[in-house]
Amino acid sequence: MVAELSTQLVAQQQHAVKLLTSAKRICILTGAGISAESGIPTFRDKQTGLWENYRAEDLASPIAFDRDPKMVWSWYQWRRQLVQDKAPNPAHLALAQWQQSVKQSHQHITIITQNVDDLHEQAGAQVTHLHGHLWRNRCHQCDKPYKIEGINKENQYANDELITCPHCAGYIRPDIVWFGEALPVEAWQIAEQAAASCEVFMS
Numbered sequence: 711m712v713a714e715l716s717t718q719l720v721a722q723q724q725h726a727v728k729l730l731t732s733a734k735r736i737c738i739l740t741g742a743g744i745s746a747e748s749g750i751p752t753f754r755d756k757q758t759g760l761w762e763n764y765r766a767e768d769l770a771s772p773i774a775f776d777r778d779p780k781m782v783w784s785w786y787q788w789r790r791q792l793v794q795d796k797a798p799n800p801a802h803l804a805l806a807q808w809q810q811s812v813k814q815s816h817q818h819i820t821i822i823t824q825n826v827d828d829l830h831e832q833a834g835a836q837v838t839h840l841h842g843h844l845w846r847n848r849c850h851q852c853d854k855p856y857k858i859e860g861i862n863k864e865n866q867y868a869n870d871e872l873i874t875c876p877h878c879a880g881y882i883r884p885d886i887v888w889f890g891e892a893l894p895v896e897a898w899q900i901a902e903q904a905a906a907s908c909e910v911f912m913s
């Protein structure tokens with residue numbers, strides 16, 4: 711493979727290898743592209759089936775949830791069904807192995823993601839989620855985390871009935887950062903610190 715690359719590309723590749731093996735602090739930001747390889751649809755993909763006439767941007771917002779919580783919840787349960795059997799691809803696995811392998815060395819790798827799936831975790835990586843977690847829920851009103859107990863992943867997401875919070879009777883929503891909402895403070899601070907102090911930033 712290397713033999714097919716131009717001299718200039720080979721030189722750049724060698725420079726990248728040198729940087730990646732010598733840098734003490736490396737920060738990696740991943741987004742929809744890495745999970746698209748595992749078959750997870752991106753927000754830019756056209757929606758299918760029941761949802762083909764809706765735009766993701768019109769459903770993933772607090773305004774949409776206030777207006778029609780059942781519709782937004784159903785849409786997320788559908789998205790969860792779409793992705794529940796998806797597995798990490800070689801890119802997730804490589805990043806996880808790399809992060810693990812440098813644990814006892816001079817290097818430290820921070821992985822930050824804009825993705826809400828758990829494919830980095832499934833691969834064994836430690837990751838900071840800037841946009842929340844598809845598989846977690848919380849109350850839209852009092853913010854308390856809500857865990858759906860006793861059901862396995864497959865049939866849990868076939869049910870799209872709204873759930874109410876046991877503390878305040880507000881509706882349960884996915885623990886995801888929607889359009890118009892602020893990023894979670896702790897995740898943002900980790901990301902900002904890692905980006906500001908790293909010697910190599912990969913995106």
Ligand SMILES: [Zn+2]
Nearest residue numbers: 849852875878
């Ligand atoms: Zn509540």
